[in-house]
Amino acid sequence: MSEPLDKLTRAIRIRADKTIEHEHSTPLYLTSSFTFDTAESMRAAFAEETDDNIYSRYSNPTVDEFVDKMCMLEGAEAGFATSSGMAAVFASMFALLQQGDHLLCCSSVFGSTFTMVTKYLPKYGITCTLVPAADTAAWEAAVQPNTKMIYLETPTNPQLEIIDLEWTGKFAAQHRLILNVDNCFATPLLQRPMEYGAHLVVHSATKWIDGQGRVMGGVVVGNAGLVHEIYLFCRNTGPSLSPFNAWVLSKSLETLDVRMQRHCENAMQVAETLQDHPAISWVKYPFLKGHPQYDIAIRQMSAGGGVLCFELKGGLDAGRKFLDNLQMLSVTPNLGDSRSIASHPASTTHFKLTEEQRLTVGITPGLIRISVGLEKVSDIVNDIIQALNA
Template structure:
């Protein structure tokens, strides 16, 4: 067809060519290597003179199909898939920065990414500066002559702060910086950072893309030249996505749009029902008018996403009591599942940090993060309300 297809149609119809079997659903290519007809075709493949598959650490049809779908959805020139979201983040850093470079990084980012930045970049001689999500006037002041990349996520994890993608895009272009965005919370069905000037859009496909808590995966979409450098790094360092996981993720993308719509509808209902609850100090959801960056959310997102966060009165102890009182919601270190999930970062994922360090990254004592699933929304609301009353 010559007509440009809607992203949801692309997510369903984009696939690898059929084999001689004429299968309707793409097969899994569970093989470690690929066979050549003769020495010359094998030589040409290793010389990068053709696109033949060589070895599944380099490329695999199942992995390529998933990566290509993500690139289509993100409106990107190219895509590449790896074993997890953190592999996607780390590989992007390592492939595109070198000793002596500087990273300008939003302070409000996933805890694993904070660890990579603060504990490992120094080992490679890469400098970094954290900047606040809610004050872009600070960002340009912190740019140095050796700044190579600006990195952020929006909405942020877990505080749901919004960063103006368009304004950061202008800043990155002005200073010739690689502009990378963790787009995990929004997915390409709610926002496409490349439309706002981003060079890379990075995902933990483990979350909303899989959507059922089954497999790990990561994806990077963006400029072709940058994706090629990431590919070369991963080809040799080996954060390979398994063909099985890629097959699951590729099939999951076919239902991502309808799932995200339901997640957003449910999350808005949960946020609205709880916003004025007497046991809650504050509550954030990007598409509530009370959100501090509501106008930014409306400008760059189609809906508010599936995460709601709030501060329960009573601090850490109240947070623990709330978690223990839940009867329906799962307690598990994940999000983006068909089942609703609750987490209390101060007593779990960020418990090893000092209170001062937790506060620096937005982890307040009573912060609760709810990943709203696909259940009947009133059942989720009722469970949270009864847990609040008992905490």
């Protein structure tokens, strides 16, 4: 018997069933609904006695192929794909939390996630405590009798703090909490949270999974029982991924390995080069030895990822001027693209937060986030250096 295929090979070879045309490339099922031969077969599908497709808001072969690949890469039992990354985050919480429940969330999270857990969850009677990402004592102290879920990012956005997944997995098991991990920055190629005890893993597939800034999408994978509740929630509330976007994302997974290798190599070189620049107070990248959680990063990640950040000495004004001086890097509110991207969170994604709130989530005035692309690394470095010097 031949050896089982590696997961990277399977990310290329897994596909929806071929049609009678025997096509080589995955077909795209652009249909809103599916037909049945008999009333009984339709009844059985609605009763979930069969796995027949009914309606593309519920399931679709193209979407299922993308989900199957993500489950395989993450080592998950089941999954559901959503229209955006934030839809995945939203569904992973609202499908499982109810009035009276308490959520633990790391304080350094994506701006929209911060707004959701601090502004919208309380409207439904769900309380949240924000905890400094790397402070294990604070996590322990924040547990309440009604705590039901832990939500975290690692590396965090945009401060690139690293949370010890081995410790967190044991912590969640000890307190019988659902561990929900945003693995967007690392991708399943660099880090697999379920191996450390995570019950759910969410992704903004808009980022590295697509990798070329073309479509939006999200996915939640994990424990089959939990994912089924998320599926039922999304089936009735509607944040499903479109078949076309699923087709693009599924094809993108075929190149994820080679792309991430280049992103990580480029990011490491950029981070090393910028460390001694006089306009910069500090540079943070998970695989730089000076990173506060370097030892944890190299233990749970196979590479440092494609994002780095640094602090400009001139604060807010310096951040804006830096963006204006760039000649090649894109200035856009995204990351995970083949093109390198620079952003200044304090004046963009986290602008509506108060200064105190920004500092709570690690957004300092001169913080610059760089999503390192696939360009020649010397061109990336040269553009950043000339913008700093200008």
